[in-house]
Amino acid sequence: MIYLVGLGLYFELPDRIIREIREFERYVDIYTSYVPESIIDRYEAMPADREFLENGIFKVMDRNIAILIPGDPLFATTHSAIYFEAIRRGIRVRVFHNSSIINAISRTGLSPYRFGRVVSVASWVNMGIRSYLDNIEQNRRNGLHTLVLPDPMFRDTDEFFSKVDLGEEIFTLARVGYEDEIIAYGRVYSTKPFAFIVPSELNHYEREFVDILKKHSFLK
Amino acid sequence: MIYLVGLGLYFELPDRIIREIREFERYVDIYTSYVPESIIDRYEAMPADREFLENGIFKVMDRNIAILIPGDPLFATTHSAIYFEAIRRGIRVRVFHNSSIINAISRTGLSPYRFGRVVSVASWVNMGIRSYLDNIEQNRRNGLHTLVLPDPMFRDTDEFFSKVDLGEEIFTLARVGYEDEIIAYGRVYSTKPFAFIVPSELNHYEREFVDILKKHSFLK
DSSP: OEEEEEEETTTOOBHHHHHHHTTSEEEEEOSSSOOOHHHHHHTTOEEEOHHIIIIIHHHHTTSOEEEEEEBOTTSSHHHHHHHHHHHHTTOOEEEEOOOOGGGGGGGGTOOGGGBOOOEEEOTTGGGTOOHHHHHHHHHHHTTOBEEEEEOTTOOBHHHHHHHOOOOSSOEEEESTTSTTOEEEESOOOOBSSEEEEEOOOOOHHHHHHHHHHHHTTSOO | OEEEEEEETTTOOBHHHHHHHTTSEEEEEOSSSOOOHHHHHHTTOEEEOHHIIIIIHHHHTTSOEEEEEEBOTTSSHHHHHHHHHHHHTTOOEEEEOOOOGGGGGGGGTOOGGGBOOOEEEOTTGGGTOOHHHHHHHHHHHTTOBEEEEEOTTOOBHHHHHHHOOOOSSOEEEESTTSTTOEEEESOOOOBSSEEEEEOOOOOHHHHHHHHHHHHTTSOO
């Protein structure tokens, strides 16, 4: 049985789930997002890198395995591949959903109902891949904001912006759920994990909310 | 201080949050989604109806109040209004994000990266309000799926479909996180909470995933 368990934005689980996963071989996904060492220790888990998540897992998925995944456990393509392959093989699969950066977008003052498709940016972006820009542009043409999820291979925001230009009118969401969480209007320096929002034109309410957040230092 | 606490899809909280909210006057939002009576008891909370969430709260928000909210605590307009008004008044505000129906969309086989804006449908929809259809159509024109969130005033899917036609080619997500969870291709009967996905054209992977889910009864 495969148990895909979201660690959410805070790496915390309800008691029921902690009890349940005791019976499983436990792995923590350290590939699709950043996970502090202390979390791997807390759940007495093994670190699962890209090689394990994209290959190794398929050799051992008949065992009882829990994969603990930062954020929600079924958003990244890596996890979906494990989910669908396990089902295809008739292996029992369970999912525990948890909070993800997509749940935090409203902390910027922007309406969650005014977001278009989510866009990811691969770390090999400078090799001529521009589809993320087309998708941001499509959202903007439709009056919609874009949540941009950078590849976890980018070490920090500086490295990201050395390869990708989202313009200056962006929001930065960095280390959301951590003690040093940053929600900012504009580019700020941060280490992983981080994401950005490229806004479309703000409506009346959004402008008012952004102003409130700024005035009371909820927005850097 | 106002503490907006998401109960997620499972109404379960990590230990840290349970300890923290003991110090607060606790309310459970029974307006924006459906909450079983047992949950209100479990957290020794008071039920918060529409009147309280849209009016009463603003008279008592200088006290230490925790509002426990099904799903994520900052997606619905009702909760955002509380959040921004508290900040405007200089009242301390904290948020604990949690899983929401938006995190479960990939359980249908559809790619979370191919969803356009989320659309809500008010219960007074038959009074000529058609903007939700325009937004679904805009998503579809852009090759994107639409998550449709019905007003919690709709008692069951039958009542919803007596007023709203999303066509037959839809996915139903009903009671996700509950024992009697349903993820279905097509319309099915269910009581609250429920949501729908109006898909755009499925791509190759999505069609394969939908077929796998159907074959192994992960999709009704």
